[in-house]
Amino acid sequence: MITKGLFIQILMLVTSVAIVITFIQPKFTEITEVQDNIATYQQKRTEVLSVNSKLASLTSRLEGVSSNDQRRLFDYLPDKVDSISVIRDLYLISNQAGVFYKDANFAGEDKTIEESENPFGNPVKHTFELSVEGNYNQIKKLLSLLESNNYPLEVHDLNIAKIEGGFLSANISLVTYAYGKSNNDKANRI
Amino acid sequence: MTDLSNGSFIPRQGPVKKRRRSASKKVYFFSLVCYVAFLATLLGSAGVYFYGELVDRQLDEEVVALNSEISSFNEINMQRVQEFDTRLQQAYDRLNKSASIVSIFSSLEAATINTVSLNSLSIERENDEVFNLAANINTDSFDSTIFQREIYEGSDTIDSVSIEGLQSSGLNASVSTEDSGLESEISFIAEIKIPLDAVPYVSTSVIRVAPEFEVEETSPLPIEADLFEESTEVNQDEI
Numbered sequence: 001m002i003t004k005g006l007f008i009q010i011l012m013l014v015t016s017v018a019i020v021i022t023f024i025q026p027k028f029t030e031i032t033e034v035q036d037n038i039a040t041y042q043q044k045r046t047e048v049l050s051v052n053s054k055l056a057s058l059t060s061r062l063e064g065v066s067s068n069d070q071r072r073l074f075d076y077l078p079d080k081v082d083s084i085s086v087i088r089d090l091y092l093i094s095n096q097a098g099v100f101y102k103d104a105n106f107a108g109e110d111k112t113i114e115e116s117e118n119p120f121g122n123p124v125k126h127t128f129e130l131s132v133e134g135n136y137n138q139i140k141k142l143l144s145l146l147e148s149n150n151y152p153l154e155v156h157d158l159n160i161a162k163i164e165g166g167f168l169s170a171n172i173s174l175v176t177y178a179y180g181k182s183n184n185d186k187a188n189r190i
Numbered sequence: 191m192t193d194l195s196n197g198s199f200i201p202r203q204g205p206v207k208k209r210r211r212s213a214s215k216k217v218y219f220f221s222l223v224c225y226v227a228f229l230a231t232l233l234g235s236a237g238v239y240f241y242g243e244l245v246d247r248q249l250d251e252e253v254v255a256l257n258s259e260i261s262s263f264n265e266i267n268m269q270r271v272q273e274f275d276t277r278l279q280q281a282y283d284r285l286n287k288s289a290s291i292v293s294i295f296s297s298l299e300a301a302t303i304n305t306v307s308l309n310s311l312s313i314e315r316e317n318d319e320v321f322n323l324a325a326n327i328n329t330d331s332f333d334s335t336i337f338q339r340e341i342y343e344g345s346d347t348i349d350s351v352s353i354e355g356l357q358s359s360g361l362n363a364s365v366s367t368e369d370s371g372l373e374s375e376i377s378f379i380a381e382i383k384i385p386l387d388a389v390p391y392v393s394t395s396v397i398r399v400a401p402e403f404e405v406e407e408t409s410p411l412p413i414e415a416d417l418f419e420e421s422t423e424v425n426q427d428e429i
Contacts, residue, residue, distance in 0.1 A: 009221050031238070034245045045252065055263070065274075077281045156314070161310040
């Protein structure tokens with residue numbers, strides 16, 4: 001026959017086992033999960049902290065760029081190409097080169113250029129046609145001035161032919177660029 | 191003699207008592223295990239409970255800290271930086287692909303012999319990689335044509351050259367060109383490929399035409415020869 005004392009002892013043992021199974025073990029599992037979550041949150045916080053500090057550093061660098069340099073960059077790659085200003089510039093450059101300015105016009109904007117995997121996107125191409133007449137040296141000077149312009153005026157097509165009086169006629173297809181939104185920017189907008 | 195063992199008031203220890211003592215030791219050990227296990231369970235439960243509370247608080251603190259970091263993120267600054275970086279990258283990309291047409295002219299001047307003259311010249315830029323030139327050239331003999339081709343082929347700037355559409359007139363061997371009064375003439379089209387890398391634009395200074403209308407004149411390369419002007423001198427031997 002089991003004595004009362006022994007029964008109580010067995011009951012204590014059973015209770016202990018029950019507590020371990022029903023409380024301590026699940027709690028341990030729960031604590032482990034919480035600790036994992038803490039580690040994850042800590043890692044994410046470190047990442048966010050790193051991004052924030054990097055952003056602060058980049059913002060500081062951006063603000064450190066002189067307004068003159070920023071203006072040059074925006075001149076080189078503006079948000080939008082003003083076709084009238086470009087034609088006026090072509091006229092002025094032609095005069096500067098000494099060629100006879102015949103005509104200049106805006107041929108169009110090409111938004112379809114190279115939809116490549118470039119994460120920075122591509123600038124938007126704007127094409128202009130310029131027709132001039134002059135001697136060889138004048139045309140060469142014109143090309144030199146176009147190359148030295150403060151925004152790109154790339155010669156993509158050039159046709160030079162002899163005309164009367166020893167002069168040359170030149171039809172030049174020039175390309176300049178406007179800033180094109182990057183793929184990241186587009187994604188952010190969406 | 192008196193039997194002292196039966197008369198003694200001190201109980202004798204027999205083997206049975208020894209057995210009982212060992213049985214009571216077993217019960218005591220089991221009790222000890224039970225008490226220790228129970229006590230440990232209670233303490234463990236309390237410890238686990240409080241530790242659970244502690245890690246819960248830590249988790250809450252981490253969540254609050256993370257949210258605080260996230261809320262301190264400045265999206266406007268991020269967009270500014272990204273946009274500036276993109277613009278800079280695009281500008282850098284275009285700058286890297288800038289080429290000098292004047293350098294092409296200089297190369298042609300250096301590689302064109304005196305007995306040829308150009309009637310027309312077309313230059314086409316293909317995919318930021320190569321310039322395709324088509325020069326309509328006149329010369330006075332086949333030898334000059336062959337020599338011109340060799341000079342073009344030997345040029346460092348020119349990648350490839352092919353002579354197309356060769357036409358000849360006034361080359362009657364029986365009649366001297368001086369006697370007949372006709373000039374012999376060979377015309378052909380030289381198709382030349384010049385890689386963009388071979389004629390990079392090297393900035394010397396930048397001209398800003400507008401809006402201040404200040405023009406700073408630069409001439410990176412000397413403007414000397416005229417490709418379109420036919421020279422009367424023949425200096426093939428010198429070359």
